Amino acid sequence: MLSYAPGDSIAHRLDPRSKLAVQAGFAAAALAYTTPVALAALTALAAGIAAASEFPLRRTARSLRYPALLLAAGPLVAALTLGPPWFEPSAAVEPALGSYRVLLVLVVSAAYVRTTPVSESRAAIQRTIPGKAGQLLGVGIALVFRFLPVIRGDLRRIQRASAARLGTERGAVERATTVGVLGLERTFRRADRLSLALQARCFSWGPTLPALSLSRRDLPALALAAGLALSALLRGARAVGLL
């Protein structure tokens, strides 16, 4: 599993908002182009971003196993034909390029996860979305993080208890119903206790967030994000015939 690790790389020192901007710009550029030349440029850029965030390559590769499998399915299905020659590799080239660009987006996204602590991501999202919606979103993200291991523990206990009572011998519907009812019951019981505790502590609309500040360091990242977004826009404008 890939998660945040403290460090001193360039990406660690950037403001989370400029990192999110780079993510969005990269995704837009990758989705706008599938030509081999553009993909080579994006590959070099992704490698640069990976180097600037010093993330462990092997663990990242492992965390991309599942989406990589799913992305490989598309070109494979496209290459299969009903009737001779049954398998046509040339039909898989375009989809393979399409799949590859998504993989690049996932690599760049892994760099973000590796270099950004949750509290900063939360602050970035909460500051970008104004008003009460942004505040509920910020608190909600923090709660999901806090309760994820707790509820994971609940589910594990439910499964172990069910297995001890030979629940594993039952059919899929019965097993899933048991896990679903018990999991939901415990989750809602925890939520009701949490809401009581929040109210007892005067849960209000006034947040305390870590301070974020954009500095000169962020300028290159923001310029990169703007450039990538512009390239995607240009491509879009050309596609609809404006340019």
Added chain:
Amino acid sequence: METETEGVDLVEGRVVRQFARAALLAALMGATAIVAIPIAGIPGTLQPLIVFLAGIYLGPYWGATSMGLYLAAGIAGAPVFAGWAAGPGVVVGPTGGFLVTFPVAAFLIGYAIHRGGDLRDPAELSPLYLGGVLLVATAVLYAVGVSWYAWVVGIELGEAALAVAAPLIPGDLVKIVVAVAIARSGRIDTV
């Protein structure tokens, strides 16, 4: 640190209760990424089931909020997506279409069951109606999920359906049955 000192604007009790449930249901959604129950030989997670339950028990608005929180936490780096994945890129990844439609599906289910007003007890609804609602929501999920995959990889819709949707259909039909069984059990209250 920036602390708001101008005044205290308390969050209303009903909102706190629904909000806590929405946030923890989002955590449950993330936690079920690790629960794999093989259905017809294919190990699927219980995540679609949680989308159904979000609409059924939290209603349209808080159900959609809950799924939105799940996505936001995943984007912020919580390992809540299938296969312990996290990060902003996953949302435009191969399963991105399914992910961004979760809030929409939860809203549709919640609206069809509660009609936007006070939450009703889902145990009172006919199982046929419940099942129909969940089937329609699942169809919406598949339509967006498959279209997104087809567009992003650059293949035809039929091929995309074969690659990402066909293996999941039996499991998701079972999850509809399970969600109806949970709703009819009457063991869980709405706020």
